[in-house]
Every structure is written in C-alpha cells, then in structure tokens.
Amino acid sequence: MRPNRIILVRHGESEGNADKHQYRFTPDYALMLTPKGIEQARGAGMEIKDIVGAETIHAYVSPYYRTRQTFQYLKIGLEANISKMNEDPRIREQDWGHLRHPDDNEDIIKQRDDFSTFYYRIPDGESGADVFDRVSTFLETLYRDFNKPDYPQNTLIVTHGMTLRLFLMRWFHWTVEEFENLRNPRNCQVVVMGKKPDDKYELVTKLRRRND
DSSP states (O other), X not given: OOOSEEEEEEOOOBHHHHOGGGGGTSOGGGOOBOHHHHHHHXXXXXXXXXXXXXXXXXXXXXXXXXXXXXXXXXXXXXXXXXXXXXXXXXXXXXXXXXXXXXXXHHHHHHHHHHHOTTTOOOTTSOOHHHHHHHHHHHHHHHHXXXXXXXXXXXXXXXXOHHHHHHHHHHHHTOOHHHHHTBOOOOTTOEEEEEEOTTSOEEEOSOOOBTTO
C-alpha cells in the first residue's frame, strides 16, 4: 500500500523571512508566521483540497512554530480529510546554531554558497548532509507507515525549504550537483509527487533552478 500522492509544503512567510533582524533576538524554531504567511497557508489548504478531493490524508509536520502554524491554517479547508497528524523533529529546518546578527548570517550564507550548500557545516549547526541523514531515517518511518492496512490515501509533509529539497534528493536518488542546482520552493508552494501505475512516484511539480 502506497499513498496516491506525497504532497510537500514549505511553511508560509515567517517573521524571519520578512525581517532578517529577527534572528538576533528569536530562536529559529520560535519564529511565527506573518499575516501574509497565514494567508499563504490558507491558500495552500484550498489548493490541496482541489488536488485530493474527498481522499484522506496523513500529515507529518515539523515542530517549529511556523510549520505548526502553517498546518493549523491550511487544514481549515481539510478538516474532513485529515485522518492523522504527527509532529516529527527529523523534518525540521537545518540547524543554524545560536542567535546571530543578520550580517553574520549573510557571511555564512556566502561561505556556504562558495563551498557547497550540501557539504558546508554551519558553525554550531548542521550541514545539508546532516539534514539528509535525518531525512533518511524519517523515510524509514514513512515506509513502515505505508505498510499499515489503514494508511490514508495521501501523505502531507509540512516542512522547510532546504529539508524539502533534501527529501526529494533522498527519494529520487539525485546527485549532490542536482540538489544544488535547485532553489527552495516559494513559501507555501505545494509540491506534488504522484504515484504511477508501477507504484513508483514522479515529481509532478516543477521546481525552480538556480538560473531561472
């Protein structure tokens, strides 16, 4: 048994997306959605409803505040579809370490881009490879859940941009170069993996590339 679709959603616009100075005072996990992010989440819920119709959904949500809020608002139009929801720390954002001035974060981003988005380890934080490893263990849980006789018809994963890309990299066995050529999806972009007749999945949604 495999779900008809695996649907991934990046969280809505957060306070950190709107104002980088928030990272000086607020831990990454505690950043909330902006009013724009709330509306984006509501819109994502309506878009998902159009995709799944009356089919059931098992949701997996990062425990960060902004992802939990995103799920809270997108599920307004999906209450009848949601069969189960689990928070899972393994699909949280890449760990950026301690509170920093945004200028320091910009320097880290430049170093990471010059070195490798996948291999560069953020000081006191994680590399993309570290996130890849924990996403891999999350997939093991997904596969076990898929084998349950009452598993819903769709999977929904509410997560973060980097984590979403690394999930796809792990699932589709992309190379590091293929991963690094992709850009993060937009806030609350709905990314759909559809099941084919052979029970394998194809990426239905086109993702942005670095040169787009």
